[in-house]
Amino acid sequence: EVQLLESGGGLVQPGGSLRLSCAGSGFTFSNYGMGWVRQAPGKGLEWVSSVTPGGDNTFYADSVKGRFAISRDNFRNTVSLQMNSLRADDTALYYCAKDASNSWFDYWGQGIWVTVSS
Amino acid sequence: EIVLTQSPATLSLSPGERATLSCRASQTVSNYLAWYQQKPGQAPRLLIYDASNRATGIPARFGGSGSGTDFTLTISSLEPEDFAVYYCQQRSSWPRTFGQGTKVEIK
Numbered sequence: 387e388v389q390l391l392e393s394g395g396g397l398v399q400p401g402g403s404l405r406l407s408c409a410g411s412g413f414t415f416s417n418y419g420m421g422w423v424r425q426a427p428g429k430g431l432e433w434v435s436s437v438t439p440g441g442d443n444t445f446y447a448d449s450v451k452g453r454f455a456i457s458r459d460n461f462r463n464t465v466s467l468q469m470n471s472l473r474a475d476d477t478a479l480y481y482c483a484k485d486a487s488n489s490w491f492d493y494w495g496q497g498i499w500v501t502v503s504s
Numbered sequence: 505e506i507v508l509t510q511s512p513a514t515l516s517l518s519p520g521e522r523a524t525l526s527c528r529a530s531q532t533v534s535n536y537l538a539w540y541q542q543k544p545g546q547a548p549r550l551l552i553y554d555a556s557n558r559a560t561g562i563p564a565r566f567g568g569s570g571s572g573t574d575f576t577l578t579i580s581s582l583e584p585e586d587f588a589v590y591y592c593q594q595r596s597s598w599p600r601t602f603g604q605g606t607k608v609e610i611k
Contacts, residue, residue, distance in 0.1 A: 421600075423548075431540070431548060431591050433600040447599045448505070481547055489595035490538050492559060494547035 388412040388493045390482045395498035398472055402502070406467040408482030408495060416440075416460040419485030422467050424478035425497070434480070435467060436489060450476075472502045506530055508592050508603035516611040523579040525606045527592035532572045536596040539568055539577045542605075543588045551590075552577065582608070 394406040408420070421436040435456040436445045444456050455468040465482060479497040486492035507530040517523055527537065535555040540548040550559040552568035555575060565580045579586055587610050592603040 423602075430605045431542075431593075431602040433593070433602060436600070445598050445600075486550070486553070486559075489593075489600050490550060490553040491540075491548070492550045494549075496547055 388484065390484060390493060390495035392480065392482050392495045392498035395480065395500045397501045397503065399504050400473060400502055402472050403468070403470045404472065404500060406469065406480055406482075406498060406500070408465045410463045410465070410482075410484065413484065413493075415463040419488070420456075420458060420465040421483045421485055421489070421491060422456065422465075423481045423483055423491065423494075424476075424500075425481070426475070426478045429478075432478075436485065437465060469500070472500075474502050476500060477502050505599055506533060506594050506597060506601050508594060508601055510590075510592060510603035510606045512606060513604075514607045514609060516609050517582055518611045519582050519584055521582050523577075523582055523586070523608055525577040525579075525590055525608070527570075527575040527577070527603050529573045529575075529594060529596075533594040533596035535571045536594055537568075537570070537575050538593045538595070539566075540591045540593065541586075541588050542591065548591065579608075 389411045422434040437456045441458045453471045458465040481497045482495040483491035484493040509528045511526045539552040542548040556568045567578045589605045
């Protein structure tokens with residue numbers, strides 16, 4: 387059974403940093419791209435970032451480019467999202483998702499909250 | 505950035521009725537469009553990919569069609585568990601984008 391478990395969320399002040407992690411199991415982690423999608427309270431889905439299976443290519447939404455960095459460790463079966471210079475509008479539920487095939491997300495974690503507030 | 509516009513914002517229907525949801529892209533995405541379902545308090549679920557292919561385990565009452573800029577998700581006969589929010593998403597170009605969602609509610 388495919389499982390994705392996010393960790394690392396919480397409350398952070400504007401301008402602060404946070405690192406999210408996602409542990410994958412039940413599939414050959416190194417064969418699949420991974421992504422992060424967020425959902426602000428009461429709002430729709432927003433794609434944030436993706437990384438290719440080997441970690442050699444990364445992609446970002448314009449809203450986070452230069453502030454967020456995605457990475458993966460295929461030995462530990464984890465993908466991470468380093469979030470710097472956080473703003474109030476980064477407040478959201480962040481989902482980790484498995485990329486079935488070039489950005490179709492077929493499995494999702496339950497999400498983890500990030501709240502940016504003073 | 506490709507903008508996806510979904511309509512209507514809300515669809516009020518009764519169980520057993522047919523639901524037709526629309527997603528229009530600001531430029532062509534070929535057939536690189538997916539549909540997701542999201543219920544309250546749950547993560548999204550992939551329903552349809554590449555415009556018309558059902559994902560694993562998705563019932564046959566869900567169908568997708570379209571190409572280029574105009575796409576449709578059809579639920580042939582609504583079951584009680586189908587009342588949810590539906591999102592389209594494109595993978596034709598970076599950044600990947602989602603539509604704003606269509607809520608299918610019980611009439």
